[in-house]
Every structure is written in C-alpha cells, then in structure tokens.
Amino acid sequence: MKESLNYIYKEQKEVSIYGGIAALLGWDQMTYMPSKGSEERAEQLSLVSRLVHERVTSETLYNHLKKLNDVANSLTKKDSLVVTKLLRDVEKARKLPAEFVEKMTRTTSIAYGIWQEAREKNDFTLFQPHLEQIVELEKQYYDYIKLPGHPYNTLLDDYEEGMTVEVLQKEFSILRKQLVELLQTITTTERYQRQRPVPLTLNSIQQKESCSILLKHMNIPFDRARLDISTHPFTTSMGDDDVRFTTNYERGGFFSSFFSTAHEAGHALYELGILKGEYKDTIISNAPSLGIHESQSRFWENMIARSKPF
Amino acid sequence: MKESLNYIYKEQKEVSIYGGIAALLGWDQMTYMPSKGSEERAEQLSLVSRLVHERVTSETLYNHLKKLNDVANSLTKKDSLVVTKLLRDVEKARKLPAEFVEKMTRTTSIAYGIWQEAREKNDFTLFQPHLEQIVELEKQYYDYIKLPGHPYNTLLDDYEEGMTVEVLQKEFSILRKQLVELLQTITTTERYQRQRPVPLTLNSIQQKESCSILLKHMNIPFDRARLDISTHPFTTSMGDDDVRFTTNYERGGFFSSFFSTAHEAGHALYELGILKGEYKDTIISNAPSLGIHESQSRFWENMIARSKPF
Incomplete structure (x- = not known):
C-alpha cells in the first residue's frame, strides 16, 4: 500500500x-x-x-x-x-x-x-x-x-465535474424567469433611461497606466504573476508561484481593457490564492470548478470594478 | 537496416x-x-x-x-x-x-x-x-x-567538437604574437591617440528606437524571430522558424545596447539562415561550432556596425 x-x-x-x-x-x-x-x-x-x-x-x-x-x-x-x-x-x-x-x-x-x-x-x-x-x-x-444523459454532459464534465445539462436546465429556467423580471424592472426606471455612455476614450499608454493602478489596488504579487498582451485575454498557470494573465489595449475605448484586466486579475488571484497545503502536487490541488473560477473573476469585474464606490 | x-x-x-x-x-x-x-x-x-x-x-x-x-x-x-x-x-x-x-x-x-x-x-x-x-x-x-589530453578538452568538445587545448595553444601563441604587434602599431599612431569617447548617451526609449532601425537594416524576419530584454543578452532557438534574441537597454550609454543588439542579431541570423534541407530534424542540422557562431555575430558587431561607412 x-x-x-x-x-x-x-x-x-x-x-x-x-x-x-x-x-x-x-x-x-x-x-x-x-x-x-x-x-x-x-x-x-x-x-x-x-x-x-x-x-x-x-x-x-x-x-x-x-x-x-x-x-x-x-x-x-x-x-x-x-x-x-x-x-x-x-x-x-x-x-x-x-x-x-x-x-x-x-x-x-x-x-x-x-x-x-x-x-x-x-x-x-x-x-x-x-x-x-x-x-x-x-x-x-x-x-x-x-457519459450518461445529454451529449453535452460529457463536454461539461471536464469543466464542472459532475454537472449535467439536466440540472442546469432546471436551475437556468428558474434563474431566467427571475432575471428577466429583474431586468425589466431595472430597464424601465427613469434613472436607467437617463444613462448615457461615458464619453471617455484613452490611448494604449493611458489604458496601460489605468490598468496598472487597478492592479496595484488589487494587490497582485508581481513576483508570482505577470500581465502581458494577447489577442483575447486569458489566465494560465505554470506553477503555484507563476501565474500569467493577459489583457488587450488595442480595442476601442477604455472600459474594455479595464474590465477585462479586472476580470483576468480575478482569475489570477484565485489561482494564486488556492492554499494547496498537504494537497500540493496532487490532482486535488487544481482549481476544481470553472464556475467558481468565473465567479471570482466576475466578482472583481462586476461587483468591485463597476461599483460606484470604486 | x-x-x-x-x-x-x-x-x-x-x-x-x-x-x-x-x-x-x-x-x-x-x-x-x-x-x-x-x-x-x-x-x-x-x-x-x-x-x-x-x-x-x-x-x-x-x-x-x-x-x-x-x-x-x-x-x-x-x-x-x-x-x-x-x-x-x-x-x-x-x-x-x-x-x-x-x-x-x-x-x-x-x-x-x-x-x-x-x-x-x-x-x-x-x-x-x-x-x-x-x-x-x-x-x-x-x-x-x-577525453584524452588536457582536462579542458572535455569541456571544450561540447562547444567545438574535436578541438583541443593543444591545438588552440599553438594557434593562440602565433595569433597572440601577431595581434600584440598589430595592436601596438595601432595604439601608437597619432590618429589613435587623438580619439575621444563619443559624448552620446541615449535613454532607454531612444536606445530601443536606434536598435529597431539597426534590425531593419539587418533584415531580421520578425515573423520568425523576436527581440526581448534580459539581464545579459543571448540568442536561443525554439525551432527553425522561431529564434529569440535579447538585448538590454538599462546599461549606461548607447553603444553597449547597440552593439550587443548587432551581436545577438548576428547569432539570430546565423540560426535562421542554416539551410537544413535533407538534414532537417537530425543531429547534423544543429549549428556545429560555437566558434563559427561567434564569428558571425562578431562580424555584424565589429565589421559592420562599427565600420565607418555604416
């Protein structure tokens, strides 16, 4: 044994x-x-x-x-x-x-x-x-x-172990009903209708600077991570102490790169923050669910970076 | 067979x-x-x-x-x-x-x-x-x-196959005599003594620009190569169509980065230029001699980049 x-x-x-x-x-x-x-x-x-x-x-x-x-x-x-x-x-x-x-x-x-x-x-x-x-x-x-059930279950299982189309369809139909109602309530308010796009465009260098301020506030440890540029932003990990995430300053405007940087930095912080302890170098030490991964990055992107206090 | x-x-x-x-x-x-x-x-x-x-x-x-x-x-x-x-x-x-x-x-x-x-x-x-x-x-x-002979032969053989300390000592002693004489002739001329250091220092961005002009003249194919920055400049190859070389803009002055870029670009051109033909993916397709490699890079650095016409 x-x-x-x-x-x-x-x-x-x-x-x-x-x-x-x-x-x-x-x-x-x-x-x-x-x-x-x-x-x-x-x-x-x-x-x-x-x-x-x-x-x-x-x-x-x-x-x-x-x-x-x-x-x-x-x-x-x-x-x-x-x-x-x-x-x-x-x-x-x-x-x-x-x-x-x-x-x-x-x-x-x-x-x-x-x-x-x-x-x-x-x-x-x-x-x-x-x-x-x-x-x-x-x-x-x-x-x-x-795998049993809907064919997509097989593909889904690699990202969300054990999750099935059958479960999601049930969950999503409840969510859909409630979210559509919520969205209708929001989009019909006077305040929502008064909104105008923010007339702010920054060039690449300014976008880079604003992202760098953001990452400082997010406390990214740059001796264990780095930010680069790619066609589509992503995050990946070469090891516990080497996580790479990317953004893209080329696309129009300022918000696209700012929020995508917040999003990917959220992924990076999740990867960097997984305490592996006795599970280090085992299959258990990998991030177990893409759903949780996305929720962490969405939290930084939507709840923090888009919040009024921020 | x-x-x-x-x-x-x-x-x-x-x-x-x-x-x-x-x-x-x-x-x-x-x-x-x-x-x-x-x-x-x-x-x-x-x-x-x-x-x-x-x-x-x-x-x-x-x-x-x-x-x-x-x-x-x-x-x-x-x-x-x-x-x-x-x-x-x-x-x-x-x-x-x-x-x-x-x-x-x-x-x-x-x-x-x-x-x-x-x-x-x-x-x-x-x-x-x-x-x-x-x-x-x-x-x-x-x-x-x-390997037989001088202990250093064993280390030398990995870079210069078949070369020995015994051969080099003989060659170098002839070269040394002639080069020292040549150097003495040069350094005692009036023209040499009149020389003053060029009072030219450029900041990192200017150094980068001047290197980029140099590399354009050297015809580096940037779909098969790239230049980056490292503590000490080097050249390496991930494959026939992917050669990476580096420079360093941090060191004082302008000439250091300019000439080291010419030098490493010389290595890169040599790697990119080796016609592999039927020897592709065999042991024969590797650059056979560090001496030739250095001579190519030195040629770009000393004969071309330091030349008066250039």
Missing part, C-alpha cells in the same frame, strides 16, 4: 510539472511567439500531451490505483480523496487513444494561429475549416467518453 | 522537439518569468533534460546505431554522416548517469535566478556558493567523460 501510494504521488507530481510546461508553451504561443513558429509549437504541445496521456493511462498507475481504491476505507482522508478523484480521471483518460489526444492538441494549436490571422483580417472563412475539424473531434471525444 | 534508420530518425526528431521545449523554458526564465517561479522552472527543465537523456541513452537506440555503424559503408552519405555523429554523441551521453544530468540542469537553473539577484544587488557572495557547486559539477562531468 505504501509502495502504491508513493507511486501515485510521484506520478501526480510529474504530471503537474508537464502541466506547467504545457501552460508555458500555450501562453507563449498566445503572447510572444513569432507567427511562423506555429507548426513547431503544435508539435511541441502534442508531444507533451502524448507524454501526459501515456503516464496517466499507464497500466502500472491503473493497477496501483485499483489496489488502493479497494482499501479506500483504510486510507487517510487525504489519500482516499486523491485516489477516488485520480481513479475517475484515469478511467476517463483510458477511454481516449493516444493518437486522438495528440491530434486534438495539434489541431487546436494550429487553429489558434489561424484564428488570430482570421480575426485580424476579419475573414471567418479562413478559420471555418479549422473550427469544423474541432467540432468533429469534439464529437469523437463524446463517442469515446459517453 | 530500414527499420533501424526509421528508428534513429524518429528519435532525433523527438529529441529536437524536446530541445525546442527546453529552449522556451530557458528563454522565458531569462526574460519574463516572475522571480518566484524559479524553483518550479528548475523542476520543469530538469524533467525535460532527464527525458532527453533517457531517449538518447536508451539501449534500443544504441543497438540500432551500432548495427548501422557496422554497415556505414553501404549507407548513403547523409545516413552515414548522421549515424557517425549521433553515435559519437550517444556514447558520450551514455557515460553520464541520469541523476547527474538532472542535477546539473536543476543547479544551473536555480543559479541563474540567484545570479540575477546578486548582479542587481552587486553582491557576489550571494552567487558564490552556486558558482562553486557548478564548478564542482563540471569537474564531475570531466570525470565521467574524460
């Missing part, structure tokens, strides 16, 4: 290092990579994804995990949590052929470069065939994994 | 992808990485170096290579060149234990962060213990590899 535990913790640690490497390859592609580096970057990313897949789906890991799962009751709470969650992910990954994982990574990586180009040229037809390929691959992904 | 050839080309291709990944990890560490990311970066780099070492030293690769080497006469010129060079490198790598390779990578990676800090604080004592560790590891490296 001790041997099996050692093995699964060592494997999780290595997979987490691979994860940091893949995050850097992706971050660099979206921020600094010269455009012609795209093909080779796709090869680098698909190699890393294959290596991770090989480790995660190895017979040895699977056997150790099954052995541990059989005696889950005699494990500590931590070990038992790690074993259950890891076994679930491993069983999912074992349904995917290695070539499929490599192909998915290569396709989305190449598509990113094309998407950037298509966006710049405002020409969707450039991106369309790549998007079609990705949709096709997502359908194949569904065929491999096939 | 066909099977062995396929195998060694596939392995070289993968090792070259790993090389690109390691280059990005190193580049990012020296340009953009938040300072506290240092520990995790060292782990990422040492994992990649271990993976490369495992592949390069595998029994399977070695057996295929030995088989091919035995029939080198019946191989094409290309295959025979690749086999000979690869076998030499593989035999060298097989003398090194995997733990040593990982330790060397981790140690130098951690040391880089400390060196940056020590340089900023102008405090050598911070860096000293790390430098001592590196010297110790280089001695161990010598013990593992032990």
